[in-house]
Amino acid sequence: MTLTVSVLGATGSIGRSTADLLDQHRDRFRVGAVAGGRDAQALARVARELNAEFAAIADPDAGPALREALSGSGIANGAGPSAVIEAATRDADLVVAAVSGAAGLAPTCAAIRLGRTVALANKESLVCAGDAFMRDAKTFGARILPMDSEHNALAQAIGEGKVDDIARMTITASGGPFRTAPRERIAAATAAEAAAHPTWSMGMKINIDSASLMNKGLELIEAHHLFAIEAERLDVVVHPQSIVHGLVVWRDGAVTAGLAMPDMRVPIAHCLGLGERLSIARGRPLDLVATGSLTFERPDEERFPCLRIAKAALAAGGAQPTVMNAANEIAVAAFIAGRIGFYDIAALVERACEHFAARFPTAPADVEEALSIDAEVRGWSTAALAA
Structure with missing residues (x-):
């Protein structure tokens, strides 16, 4: 029996590995949809290689480039968040949820609410809205496979x-790359050094999260x-x-x-x-x-305080994991841009968790509330870095 698979995050490291396996086993799978973030050329290549039926790019400005790259292929395509939701909700036996960060929450949950089987590599779906996510999975009969x-x-x-x-x-x-490094060396690290993972080949943001x-x-x-x-x-x-x-x-x-x-x-x-x-x-x-x-x-939670902060967020419950993740994404982006140091990532995340502890004492009731909290924390974190 041929299974229909859709791949969200098709141009990332997990998406590329998934594409490799789908290509190796063409007799077992057909590809319903692929979705990517900003790289129209890379997404078009994956769509063509896998003979996908539909391709969606999250960045609306990349829509024209995707259409041009897919011209003559017969592959339907779209751009913007609604197109990614369409990719997630097209008919499929399995949806691979590999979008990095909180951006993967809405499309993954859209697939869950249709009772799909979801191979979950987007950990932020559970970090940002774990209670609501798992409740939806049970309510709608979705199956979650840890990827x-x-x-x-x-x-x-x-x-x-x-x-x-x-x-x-x-x-x-x-x-990570700093396992044996002294604190002083870690404090002076550049983004390139933090992203030089010794074992895995992943995206920049995930590599830096691994380093911290x-x-x-x-x-x-x-x-x-x-x-x-x-x-x-x-x-x-x-x-x-x-x-x-x-x-x-x-x-x-x-x-x-x-x-x-x-x-x-x-x-x-x-x-x-x-x-x-x-x-x-x-x-x-x-x-x-x-x-x-x-x-x-x-x-060593002294040299790597982000692990300590995450444990505290899990223990505190409520919306603390949601807050922590949003602040971390802003802080990591600032570190990559060279605007803050490595240990400033943990400092900002801890400040955000303390600032929002009373404001959001309970876990998000649904995905929409989780995304609302995420947006507010991102705004506060951006302003805090600019102050």
């Missing part, structure tokens, strides 16, 4: 087990919602080899873990297979003898 490597590994490690039997659930972090360990904080919040598990049973360890992606410690002391080479095609293939295993051409199998050793260490 982040850590959460996919955890889902496989849990198997048919019960969450009530889990003593601790652990996600791993590579430690904010990415692990976001993933803790994601795991809390995906697996309905309390913060007290969630943990992070630094694992430089990036072979073990997630561990589940059971109440009887047994441990199950998800291991694989650091290749996003592994969790993507698991989601695309919908219960069947897909082969991965050009993939490197895991050889533990060649790897030699696997090491683990506790994260």
